[in-house]
Amino acid sequence: MSRIFNFSAGPAMLPAEVLSRAGDEMLDWHGSGMSVMEMSHRGSEFIGIAAQAEKDLRELLAVPANYKVLFLAGGATLQFAQVPMNLLRGKGKADYVATGEWSKKAIKEAKSYCDVHIAATSEDRKFTYAPKQWHERPDAAYVHYCSNETIGGVEFHAAPKVEIPLVADASSHFLSRPIEISKFGLIYAGAQKNVGPAGMSIVIVRDDLIGQAAKGTPSVMDYKLQAEADSMLNTPPSYSIYIAALVFKWLKALGGLAEIERRNVAKSKLLYDYLDSTRFYSNPVAKEDRSRMNVPFTLPDAKLDEPFLKGAAERGMVQLKGHRSVGGMRASIYNAMPIEGLQRLVEYMREFEKRHG
Numbered sequence: 001m002s003r004i005f006n007f008s009a010g011p012a013m014l015p016a017e018v019l020s021r022a023g024d025e026m027l028d029w030h031g032s033g034m035s036v037m038e039m040s041h042r043g044s045e046f047i048g049i050a051a052q053a054e055k056d057l058r059e060l061l062a063v064p065a066n067y068k069v070l071f072l073a074g075g076a077t078l079q080f081a082q083v084p085m086n087l088l089r090g091k092g093k094a095d096y097v098a099t100g101e102w103s104k105k106a107i108k109e110a111k112s113y114c115d116v117h118i119a120a121t122s123e124d125r126k127f128t129y130a131p132k133q134w135h136e137r138p139d140a141a142y143v144h145y146c147s148n149e150t151i152g153g154v155e156f157h158a159a160p161k162v163e164i165p166l167v168a169d170a171s172s173h174f175l176s177r178p179i180e181i182s183k184f185g186l187i188y189a190g191a192q193k194n195v196g197p198a199g200m201s202i203v204i205v206r207d208d209l210i211g212q213a214a215k216g217t218p219s220v221m222d223y224k225l226q227a228e229a230d231s232m233l234n235t236p237p238s239y240s241i242y243i244a245a246l247v248f249k250w251l252k253a254l255g256g257l258a259e260i261e262r263r264n265v266a267k268s269k270l271l272y273d274y275l276d277s278t279r280f281y282s283n284p285v286a287k288e289d290r291s292r293m294n295v296p297f298t299l300p301d302a303k304l305d306e307p308f309l310k311g312a313a314e315r316g317m318v319q320l321k322g323h324r325s326v327g328g329m330r331a332s333i334y335n336a337m338p339i340e341g342l343q344r345l346v347e348y349m350r351e352f353e354k355r356h357g
């Protein structure tokens with residue numbers, strides 16, 4: 001067996017320990033004689049798995065008791081609609097911060113539901129920084145931002161302080177560091193970056209904000225109804241919840257979010273220190289707002305992109321091509337990417353520079 005270093009932005013690498021445990025348990029989960037995929041979601045085995053997943057996630061993030069934790073079908077893109085459906089609470093207006101491709105998508109979707117005001121944007125510098133001065137309307141239902149722009153590689157390293165409920169799309173840095181949940185009204189994340197299989201999202205929401213979904217909201221998309229049903233109003237994405245549960249256990253065993261943050265700092269530092277030491281490669285993001293998870297960089301000439309990617313693949317490193325909207329390269333280095341992947345990447349970049357610089 002050989003595992004490749006997969007730098008994809010998502011679906012992304014999962015911890016090898018988690019995948020191999022899931023493999024061991026595939027045919028017979030804990031003597032039940034069946035796979036988790038085959039279990040009734042109303043049976044005691046699966047209810048135990050789901051309850052443990054929620055308990056471990058609450059512990060990892062120190063989620064306060066007045067917050068609901070939901071495991072919902074559908075990617076983070078579905079939340080772009082589900083958030084306004086649930087959180088407008090009759091107010092008809094919501095504020096958004098525009099910092100790149102993902103926040104722009106959220107804004108576009110929200111416009112079908114309400115009056116949208118842009119509270120801050122980094123468009124003036126091509127979305128290469130995280131704006132700190134926001135002008136949210138005091139009567140808006142909430143202010144939404146993308147706390148890590150996966151494509152642009154821009155991360156808010158601290159949650160901004162605002163007077164109205166703060167909503168974050170944290171998809172691509174969820175569980176990469178400790179966060180203070182009480183600063184948020186709602187935080188959501190698609191699973192395929194740091195948690196598990198694509199197609200599921202985790203939503204953490206303050207309980208006073210739910211229960212006023214807009215008329216016409218499908219019941220399975222109503223946070224309150226899902227919270228009352230422990231995210232099992234209908235059949236939940238049960239296998240995805242099981243994999244997420246294994247990932248939470250993996251994180252706890254290695255020392256929790258403080259430890260994974262320490263590793264993520266060390267990993268991203270290896271790459272950024274090298275980028276700063278050379279003029280061959282460049283990264284456009286303001287230093288203080290650089291993402292620890294997604295590192296875009298360009299070569300001096302786009303003609304070198306193909307040879308760079310080919311050489312990387314020959315050395316067991318794949319999915320380094322940047323998003324089509326920005327070009328160049330992007331290394332996504334989520335929790336499950338080992339530091340050896342970064343060491344190999346930097347070593348290769350150095351060698352490539354020597355040959356072509």
Ligand SMILES: *Cc1c(COP(=O)(O)O)cnc(C)c1O
Binds near residue numbers: 149
């Ligand atoms: C990946 C991603 C999404 C979209 O996830 P889907 O599962 O494709 O809907 C949304 N926001 C951010 C920040 C992402 O990284």
